[in-house]
Amino acid sequence: MADMAKTKTYMPLLPIDKRRATFEEVALGYTAEQARKEAGRCLNCKHRPCVSGCPVNVAIPEFIAAIHEGDGERAGEIIRKTNSLPAVCGRVCPQENQCEKLCVRGRQGEPVAIGRLERYAAEFEPRNGGGRQNAEPINVNHPAKTAVLSGTPVKVAVIGSGPAGLSAAGTLAKAGFTVSIFEALHNPGGVLAYGIPEFRLPKNLVKKEIDALTSLGVSIETNVVIGKSLTLDDLRGEGFSRFVICSGAGLPQFMNIKGETLPGVLSANEFLTRVNLMKAYRFPEFDTPVRVGRKAVVVGGGNVAMDAARCALRLGAEVTLVYRRGREEMPARAEEIEHAIEEGVRFELLTNPVEYTRKEDGTVGGVSCVRMELGEPDASGRRRPREIAGSEFTIDCDTAIIAIGNAPNPTVTSALPDLATQKWGGVIADDDGRTNLPNVYAAGDAVSGAATVILAMGAGMRCAMDIINM
Ligand code: FAD
Ligand code: SF4
Numbered sequence: 001m002a003d004m005a006k007t008k009t010y011m012p013l014l015p016i017d018k019r020r021a022t023f024e025e026v027a028l029g030y031t032a033e034q035a036r037k038e039a040g041r042c043l044n045c046k047h048r049p050c051v052s053g054c055p056v057n058v059a060i061p062e063f064i065a066a067i068h069e070g071d072g073e074r075a076g077e078i079i080r081k082t083n084s085l086p087a088v089c090g091r092v093c094p095q096e097n098q099c100e101k102l103c104v105r106g107r108q109g110e111p112v113a114i115g116r117l118e119r120y121a122a123e124f125e126p127r128n129g130g131g132r133q134n135a136e137p138i139n140v141n142h143p144a145k146t147a148v149l150s151g152t153p154v155k156v157a158v159i160g161s162g163p164a165g166l167s168a169a170g171t172l173a174k175a176g177f178t179v180s181i182f183e184a185l186h187n188p189g190g191v192l193a194y195g196i197p198e199f200r201l202p203k204n205l206v207k208k209e210i211d212a213l214t215s216l217g218v219s220i221e222t223n224v225v226i227g228k229s230l231t232l233d234d235l236r237g238e239g240f241s242r243f244v245i246c247s248g249a250g251l252p253q254f255m256n257i258k259g260e261t262l263p264g265v266l267s268a269n270e271f272l273t274r275v276n277l278m279k280a281y282r283f284p285e286f287d288t289p290v291r292v293g294r295k296a297v298v299v300g301g302g303n304v305a306m307d308a309a310r311c312a313l314r315l316g317a318e319v320t321l322v323y324r325r326g327r328e329e330m331p332a333r334a335e336e337i338e339h340a341i342e343e344g345v346r347f348e349l350l351t352n353p354v355e356y357t358r359k360e361d362g363t364v365g366g367v368s369c370v371r372m373e374l375g376e377p378d379a380s381g382r383r384r385p386r387e388i389a390g391s392e393f394t395i396d397c398d399t400a401i402i403a404i405g406n407a408p409n410p411t412v413t414s415a416l417p418d419l420a421t422q423k424w425g426g427v428i429a430d431d432d433g434r435t436n437l438p439n440v441y442a443a444g445d446a447v448s449g450a451a452t453v454i455l456a457m458g459a460g461m462r463c464a465m466d467i468i469n470m
Contacts (some may be wrong), residue, residue: 003040006109010034011116016342020313023198023281026339027091032072035120039068042112045104050114053102055458056082060099064117075121083118084170085163085457087205090119092196093454094333153178156467157240159226159412162190163453164444164460165246166213171464173216180240181218184225184411187277190248192453194277195269197307199314200336203276227415232440242439244463245427246456249445251407255299259356260402264291264364268300268308268403275311292317293398297367298345299323299353300403301330302450306337308401309345319345320395324352324372324385348395350374350385356400366394406450416440424449433463441467 012028019026030038042064050060059078066075079086095101095115103111156172158165161183169179187193189206214220224230232243252267254260271290274280278288296312298305301323313319321340323330326349330337341347350372359365371391374383408425420428420436426449427442429435435442441463444456 002043003037005041008110008113008116009038009041011113013339019199019339019343023314025202026199027335029123030116030120032070035067035072035117036070038113038117039064041105042068043104049102049104050099050112053099055098055452055454056461058083058099058118060114063121064112064114067117067121072121072124075117076124079118079121083454083457084167085209085453086118086122088163088192088201088209089454089457090115090117090122091201091205092333093118094452096334098454154242155180155238155240156242156244157182157226157232157235158244158246160184160190160246160248160444160446161188161210161220161222162246162248162444162456163192164248164446164456165190165244166209167457167460168244168246168441168443168464169218169460170213170216171461172467173213173218175464175468177467179218181220182224182226182230182235183220183222184247185277186222188220188222190246191250194273195304195307197272197276197311199310200307225411227411227413231415242467243441244433244460244467245412245435245440245442245446246444246460247409247412247446248456249406249408249450251409251425252402253405253407254402255353255404257353257355259358259364262356262358262364263362264293264398265356265400265402268298268304268401269406271308271401272304272311275315281311281315290315291399294318295320295397296399296401297322297353297395297397298401298403299367300405301325301332302403302405303332303336304406305403306332306340306345308403310336310340310343312399312401313343313345317399320348320397321345322348322351322353322367322369322395324350325374325382326350329374329382352385352387353400354392357394364397364400366396367400368392368394406445408446408449412446431462432466433459434466 014026044061063075063078099114100111105111155178158169158181161181172179188210192206252269274288274290279286280288280290283289292312292315296317296319298309298321309319309321351369353367355368356364357366371388372385375386378384413421427447429442429447433441433443443459443463
């Protein structure tokens, strides 16, 4: 009999006063007892609406039932059949806009905490120790597989090691393909490694997922920029015959306003890469410094802005977040917004920067802003912000971090002039990830523009399945 509690079972969090001085994970996860209690809220609905809200169709009622029966291993195995990164997705997926949005329990109270339960199930190692390899049923009746079996391996080059690349590589490796990932940075993982901070996604989890991939035989070559240090033709010369471009959307956008080039104004990408990948928060133990000063302003309202603001706070700054729309319109996950507010990030909503001003020493000293009001909905369906005349004011700062969006990385596409791309730089690919070039696929943010981990993974998997079934 389902537990009729209207609210989600509470998940313990790191105490707020401790959070401001540490990069330790904030959300601590369910205990076995809490997980069983929350699993007991699931109604096991016949039509499974939650499943249709999941971009990779995880069998949600089934894995929740397994947790309720006390079988965490089985729950983990069920999820891994369609999601190879459950520990990551349980932590970072925007469930409130996906599975939980469609959960029947949400009609009268809070939906079942599907994300928290996914995270709980992910803690369990597969029962047979090889679940990742065995979990996913793959159709092996295709020429490429035959070629593998007859001793002529089909070599696939995956460009970029973010969620799209990892998911494509994992699916292909399970089907017996020889897969190499080429990654521009010195560590694999894409945004999971360089963007999302330790306090939201511990890096040992990302490493574990990558180790699982290499144990399937996937090779990962870091410090290789495809389009610069190696071209697709070079890779063809090395015997690669299929290519999956998963190079992400890591090109920061700016507003092109006065003062944006002042020292102390930097993109969230640079800031987060220094902090997360280069471990600047452990300076001087790690030798990358990062400058925040006493006061930091972060511009933007998405996950990137929340992560930058919460990192700056942990590095000792007083942080003000400036966003041109209201809280309702913020694209960040609801939980990240709540945590940022709890930790002391000050929100200046309906506010837009118009100029960065300089201190006497030549560095940034403030952000001149105007107040905004919301007008008619724009193409994205969100109400368009417009300036309120005469509302100018200035926020003092020592650092301004810009998190207003990222465009696709241009290195691969600019080296492939025949590859069809959108005006804004996204690679044009069909639902299976096929581009206009034969045997060249593309997936993830490189195609969609900045989106989500799970959408990138789903797209990577579809490319792999098309290669497998070709
Ligand atoms: P990426 O993860 O960007 O990986 C692309 C990889 O390709 C990178 O490692 C890059 O170095 C490499 N690369 C680029 N060019 C080349 C080249 N020429 N040669 C070789 N390698 C190359 N999504 C969520 O669902 N939930 C969240 O909470 C969330 N938070 C986020 C926080 C931040 C700070 C950021 C930046 C994004 C966040 N996102 C979140 C979005 C999500 O991380 C991305 O949508 C997802 O990572 C896209 O995956 P991808 O594999 O397409 O690209
Ligand atoms: Fe359970 Fe909600 Fe899915 Fe129904 S919609 S099966 S209650 S998780």
